[in-house]
Each structure stands twice: as structure tokens, then as C-alpha cells.
Amino acid sequence: MTEHHRHLKTVEQRLLWLSHWMIHHANHVRPKEDAIKIGGHQASSASIVSIMTALYFSALRPEDRVAVKPHASPVFHAMHYLMGSQSREKLEAFRGFGGAQSYPSRTKDVDDVDFSTGSVGLGVGITALASLVQDFIAAKEWGEGAPFGRMIALAGDAELDEGNVYEVLQEGWKNDLRNCWWIIDYNRQSLDGIVREGLFDRIERIFSAFGWDVVKAKYGALQRAAFAEPGGEALRSWIDACPNAEYAALTFRGGAVWRARLMDDLGDQGPVSALIARRSDAELAALMENLGGNCVSTMAEVFASVTHDRPTCFLAYTIKGWGTPIAGHKDNHGGLMTAKQFAEWQAHMRVPEGAEWKPFAGVEDEAGFRAFLARVPFFAAGPRRLSDARLPAPRIAAPEDREISTQAAFGKILDQLARGDSPLAARILTTSPDVTGTTSLGPWVNRRKLFARAALPDAFIEHRIPSLAKWEFTPAGQHVELGIAEMNLFLLLAAAGLSHSLFGRRLIPIGTVYDPFVSRGLDALNYACYQDARFMIVGTPSGVALAPEGGAHQSVAQPLIGMSQDGLAAFEPAFADELAVIMEWAFDYMQRDGEGDPDERTWLRDETGGSVYLRLTTAPLEQPARRGGEAFRQGVIDGAYWLREPGPNAAVVIAYQGVVAEEAVAAAGLIGEVRRDVGVLAVTSADRLNAGWTAAQRARARGAKGARSHVEALLEPLPKSCALVTVVDGHPLTLSWLGGVAGHRTIPHGVEHFGQTGTIGDLRRHFRIDRESLAESVAGLTAGAEPALAPRKAG
Numbered sequence: 001m002t003e004h005h006r007h008l009k010t011v012e013q014r015l016l017w018l019s020h021w022m023i024h025h026a027n028h029v030r031p032k033e034d035a036i037k038i039g040g041h042q043a044s045s046a047s048i049v050s051i052m053t054a055l056y057f058s059a060l061r062p063e064d065r066v067a068v069k070p071h072a073s074p075v076f077h078a079m080h081y082l083m084g085s086q087s088r089e090k091l092e093a094f095r096g097f098g099g100a101q102s103y104p105s106r107t108k109d110v111d112d113v114d115f116s117t118g119s120v121g122l123g124v125g126i127t128a129l130a131s132l133v134q135d136f137i138a139a140k141e142w143g144e145g146a147p148f149g150r151m152i153a154l155a156g157d158a159e160l161d162e163g164n165v166y167e168v169l170q171e172g173w174k175n176d177l178r179n180c181w182w183i184i185d186y187n188r189q190s191l192d193g194i195v196r197e198g199l200f201d202r203i204e205r206i207f208s209a210f211g212w213d214v215v216k217a218k219y220g221a222l223q224r225a226a227f228a229e230p231g232g233e234a235l236r237s238w239i240d241a242c243p244n245a246e247y248a249a250l251t252f253r254g255g256a257v258w259r260a261r262l263m264d265d266l267g268d269q270g271p272v273s274a275l276i277a278r279r280s281d282a283e284l285a286a287l288m289e290n291l292g293g294n295c296v297s298t299m300a301e302v303f304a305s306v307t308h309d310r311p312t313c314f315l316a317y318t319i320k321g322w323g324t325p326i327a328g329h330k331d332n333h334g335g336l337m338t339a340k341q342f343a344e345w346q347a348h349m350r351v352p353e354g355a356e357w358k359p360f361a362g363v364e365d366e367a368g369f370r371a372f373l374a375r376v377p378f379f380a381a382g383p384r385r386l387s388d389a390r391l392p393a394p395r396i397a398a399p400e401d402r403e404i405s406t407q408a409a410f411g412k413i414l415d416q417l418a419r420g421d422s423p424l425a426a427r428i429l430t431t432s433p434d435v436t437g438t439t440s441l442g443p444w445v446n447r448r449k450l451f452a453r454a455a456l457p458d459a460f461i462e463h464r465i466p467s468l469a470k471w472e473f474t475p476a477g478q479h480v481e482l483g484i485a486e487m488n489l490f491l492l493l494a495a496a497g498l499s500h501s502l503f504g505r506r507l508i509p510i511g512t513v514y515d516p517f518v519s520r521g522l523d524a525l526n527y528a529c530y531q532d533a534r535f536m537i538v539g540t541p542s543g544v545a546l547a548p549e550g551g552a553h554q555s556v557a558q559p560l561i562g563m564s565q566d567g568l569a570a571f572e573p574a575f576a577d578e579l580a581v582i583m584e585w586a587f588d589y590m591q592r593d594g595e596g597d598p599d600e601r602t603w604l605r606d607e608t609g610g611s612v613y614l615r616l617t618t619a620p621l622e623q624p625a626r627r628g629g630e631a632f633r634q635g636v637i638d639g640a641y642w643l644r645e646p647g648p649n650a651a652v653v654i655a656y657q658g659v660v661a662e663e664a665v666a667a668a669g670l671i672g673e674v675r676r677d678v679g680v681l682a683v684t685s686a687d688r689l690n691a692g693w694t695a696a697q698r699a700r701a702r703g704a705k706g707a708r709s710h711v712e713a714l715l716e717p718l719p720k721s722c723a724l725v726t727v728v729d730g731h732p733l734t735l736s737w738l739g740g741v742a743g744h745r746t747i748p749h750g751v752e753h754f755g756q757t758g759t760i761g762d763l764r765r766h767f768r769i770d771r772e773s774l775a776e777s778v779a780g781l782t783a784g785a786e787p788a789l790a791p792r793k794a795g
Helices: 003-029 042-059 070-082 088-092 122-138 157-161 163-174 199-209 221-227 232-241 244-253 255-266 271-277 281-288 296-304 339-348 366-375 406-419 442-448 486-496 515-530 543-549 558-564 576-589 630-638 658-672 686-701 710-715 760-766 771-781
Strands: 065-067 151-156 180-186 213-217 312-317 428-433 479-482 508-513 536-539 568-571 611-615 640-644 652-657 679-683 723-728 745-749
Touching: 003 042, 003 070, 003 088, 003 296, 003 339, 003 366, 042 070, 042 151, 042 180, 042 296, 065 122, 070 088, 122 151, 122 163, 122 180, 122 486, 122 515, 151 157, 157 180, 157 199, 163 199, 163 486, 199 213, 199 312, 213 296, 221 232, 221 281, 221 296, 232 255, 232 271, 244 255, 244 281, 255 271, 255 281, 296 312, 406 442, 406 576, 428 442, 428 486, 442 479, 479 486, 486 508, 486 515, 508 515, 515 536, 515 558, 515 611, 543 658, 543 760, 558 568, 558 611, 558 686, 568 576, 568 686, 576 611, 576 630, 630 640, 630 686, 640 658, 640 710, 652 658, 658 679, 658 723, 658 771, 686 710, 723 771, 745 771
Parallel strands: 065 151, 151 180, 180 312, 213 312, 428 479, 428 508, 508 536, 536 611, 568 611, 652 679, 652 723, 723 745
Antiparallel strands: 640 679
């Protein structure tokens, strides 16, 4: 064994101990408030410890980025503790409040996390799309000099059950994926048992079909040496033929049982019998458990052998729970060593009592080991979290059309940016899952072109066939066209939204998708927000504006998704001038990363920044007269403004969000015939209104008695007898909470059920979000004369 491999073995054993002690301490030593198991995945950590040691301490360079298998979090934290970049206090509080996180987190952990993981499969997928983002940046003049490396995923074999993994494989093939490694911890055990036989063959075929190299690490150094002995080939054949469940059970039972079984199957065969007999029970167990993925020297050699940039899948055979008393047991995924088992294992690991937290406990050549760690390239540069300067947001003028939809206005605003030469426009990356044209990205793409690593001309242009779409692929292009896979959309937005931190070059990612299909990518959207990626997602068309498409295409819950998703500021403007104000603000907001006290005008923490969700529509509206005052702009951003100021004796206020503005305004006209001082509240963001209100309530509970949110300032002056009528082309809960702000009776209107085909008018009447229905609610539930209503159409 070389000195390098000897030090790697020491690292491996230190990480194995520290990760397991961390989990044991959390479950059996630290005081607990209740009887709920804390957990921590000892067996999953053990199976991957050799792989991670070889990867981080031999193969990686600072520019490489890694998504760590969620259940390997203890090894990751132990690794940074060993290197001095994680504190003992955090490890002592593992899985506790303020402690090291259960799964690696960019936003909650102090160690150097590249990609948050937790929802299995997503950490795998984001690495391939991050590699695509890296290619996008590398192809631009402004990307010169950025630190580029390999994008690497450490994955459990059960993660390959996740469908998004295969969606990413196909997208990678279409985009000529490079510089991406996926390292599979093939321990053949999952939460509920042993994986099916022959899975490795399917994995190999699938990856090969998508153009990946597949490198198998099946046998460790001890096994390869034994295979070279007389009788070794017979032992190899037995290992290859042994079923997964049988191999796991024999591992758990240990050396004496290994011997009995091998002698039963291979005894009286001369050389192989002698091979087995030459080894003690402990040596035989070590040999049989020395699979490639559990041999740190083997994994270091395997990683070093790959010097090209082709995407590579490493299939590393491992034993789940390797090196511990629970190795191989089918229940070990959620299982933990008992206190007795752990005490015996501690003695086996030669860690003295009282030295459990010492990073170098039991290390014989501590000086040499410290010198080795100081030379490890990956850690030599210190923290690898990069940054980039903020890009000034250009002034955005609203389209001047007399009648226009918010989706069309969005397309015109992007076209306006595409025509210009602002630094921000040069950094925009747009993307869409095969709905580029139908979400109004066409003009932008025609001017800024599609991205590809190699140029590809538009055959329709070459053949002079007229088309609105000029689809020219070029390295300078700024649009990434995706297939119909919304998970890929949000994973790409996540990767692009972290580009300033990963590559030191800021991107302004903008994705579009039909609004109902935000739900198809919801897990990846949540994942992107959890790691504080910065992007703009545009859901359009939305609501019953997709009337001819039927109920499956008419989004209902999306406004509530926008309100409930942390890290995402959701807006639903009705008019083009509102959209222009929001987008200009959003381009700055997406780049903020400040800290400090909330804005006392709204109690929103806008200085921290975040991502932005725009819910738009294809239904055109007549636009109001030009508005541009500061009060209007601020109201749009804060979430609401008075489109029609209520009088001092207002009996009714209609509050609307989005495209139903025309119904709300018309209803106010009908109601105004018999009610005094009717007001119309234009809500541009129920999300921000609600967030400010709840934040102000928390501030008051903590002693800031004067805390007052924007929505409270709007509604508290209304008479207590005033009724609120709310309406949205979405679930009525979006606005029904407004009545709780100042105690006003509220009559909510919205869409609660699947729709059907028809016209927009048909469906608005069907769901009672039309003007007549709003006026009828007022007539039926508030005192006063009834307004004169036109005869209702059937529908």
C-alpha cells in the first residue's frame, strides 16, 4: 500500500467513526425531550464512506461540484469536521435545532455544500443540468476565466427508481452532456428490503444507450489479489453468482458462516479450498466484504483512470453497513447499532472512551496525517462559495397597446430587452419545456437564438420557408429548449439560479410553462427554492383562460402554491403596466442577498431577495390610462393598491387578483348604482400581502406594537360594516383571508373544481366569477336595494 493510500485508509476510518458516533450521540447520548427516534442512517453512511474518501481526498479539485447522497450527510459533516470547517457544537446537535442538517443544505449548513439534497433523485439530476449551465457560460465572452469542473452526484441505487433521473438522462443526451459523473452506491438495499437481481445490467444498458461511459467497481484490492491466487477464478464465479439477499445475509452473520457456506459450495476443489483455508474467519469476512466501493484504494484508482470529459456512471458495489455490526442486515436502513453493539464497535475501532469527538483519535502518525490533509487539493483553496456583482436592472416600459394580455405583454417586454444591449439582458437564460412559442418567448428567441455547444442552422431559413420561429442554434444563444419534462425545467432553473455561487458568473434565468403544469414540477420547484436558487418562473396561460382546452389545463391551486412556497414571491398582475413594474423590480430582487430588519412599511424581508413567480394569462384586457407614479409602483410591488378608492361610508369593496379585473370593475359599476362609496382593490400579490400581514403580527407579538403591514394600512380605515367581495381565477382561499385582517365580512369567489371546455365567459359564469355573480352576492348578503342585472346566460 502506498503512503497516499495509507493516508486515505486513515481518513476513511476516521470518517466512518465520526459519522457513526455523531448519529449514536444524537440517538443514545444527547438528552431527548420525547421518545421519537432521531435516526441518522448509519448503514447508508457506512456503505459510501470509502467512495467519499477517495473522491474528496484524492480525485476532486476545488472547481468540481458535488451533490451528496442525502443519507451520506453524516459522512459529509464528519469530513468537514476533520478538515476544520465544521464545529463540534454543530455535530453534537446533529438533527437538532440549529445543528448539522439531516441532509446537506446550502442554506442551513455551515459546511461547504454545493447542492442541497434530500428529495431523492433531484440532487442527481441537477448535476447534469448544472453541467449544461456551465457549458452555456463557457461559450460566452463574459464567461472567460470562470472556474469550470466536473458536476458530480453521489447517489444511492434506490434513487434510480425516481423518474426524473431518466428525464435528465434524455435531456443530457440531446444537449451533448459533458463533465458529469454519477457515482452509484450500489449496496442493493433500500428502505424496504433488497433490490431485484440483475439491476446492474439494466443500469449499464440504460446509461450506455444515452451515451454515458459505465465504469464498474465490483471487486476491491483484497478480492482482486485473491482472484490471482490458485482457485481464485472459482471464488470470483461464486461471488458473481451469489444472489444479493444471500450475500447480505452472509455478511451479517460473519466469517465462520462465510466459511461454512463457501466450503459447502466450493469445498473439495483443491486450490479454492486451500485459498479459503489459508484465511482466518476475520480475514475471510474482510475478503468477502471487500467489494470495489468499500475499498478506498480501488475507488481512488478508478476515479483517477477517467481523464476524458464524457459523462460517466460509476457503479460501485458496496455492503450496506460495511465495517459495522449491522452490515448486510435487511433492516439496517432505518436501524441503528444498539448501545451494546456500539460499545463493542468502539473498542474494535480503537477509540478511547472520552476521545469520541477528537478528530485524530487513534491516528498513529498524526503529524504525517495532518501534512497529508493540508495537501489535499479540494480543500486547499478554502470555502468555494463564489459570488458575482449585481447587474443593474434596466428601466422597463410597459407596452402601449390599448388592449393586451399579460402574456403578450411579457413577450413584448422580453423583446424590448432583446433589442437592447444592457448587461442584464446579456445574462438572461430563458428556457421552456417545449412551449416556447405558446408562452410568448418567440420574439426573444428569434433575436437571442437558442443555445447549443455546436452551431446548427435553421433548415426552414435555409430553404426560405416562411415561419415566425427562427430556430438557430449557436454557442452564443441564450435560450435552452427542453423537452416536455417540468422537473427538468425547475432543475435547470435551480442550476442556473446558483450560477453566481457555483461559477462566479451571474445568470438571470427565466422559465415559462403552462400554469397548470407548475404542479408537475412542484418537487423540483420546492427543491430549487430550498437551496435559494434565483430565477423567474412564468406560469401562462392560467385559469379558465384556457377554456377550450378543458379542465386538466385550467389551473386552480397555483395561486395557493405561490403563496405557500418559501423563497418565491408570487404575483398575478392584471395589466401590462403592473407587469412592467413587477419585472423591473424582480430583476433586482432576484440578485439581492442582504440581511437586516424587515421593511417597516410592509414587514417583508425584501433585502434577502428570492425567486419570482408570475401567473399570467392569454385573455386580453382593455388597459387603463397610463400610470407611473411612485405610489402606484410601490403598491404594485407591495401587493395591492386602490384601483378605485372607497369613500368614507363604503358598504362594499371588491378585491380581485389577476385577469378578473374586468369583472370586478364592471361589478363595482353595477353595485354602485345602489351602494355608496364602493371601492375596488387591485391585488397584484396575495402572497406578499399575506406574508407582510403575518410578519407584522409576529412583530407585534414580540413587542413591536406599532408594526403595521401594507394590507392593514389599506383595510383598517374601512367601516366595520363594509363587506369584502373577493374574486380570483383560481382557488377562493387566495383572497378569502382578507376578511380576517380588520374583521370585515367576506364573500369569496373563485374556482374550486375541475373545469370543462367552453368559452371564457361560459366558465366564468359557471364558476360565478363573472360580474353578475359578484353583484348578486352583494345583493343577497348585504343590506340595500338590488342592482339592476342583465339576464344571465346559461352556462
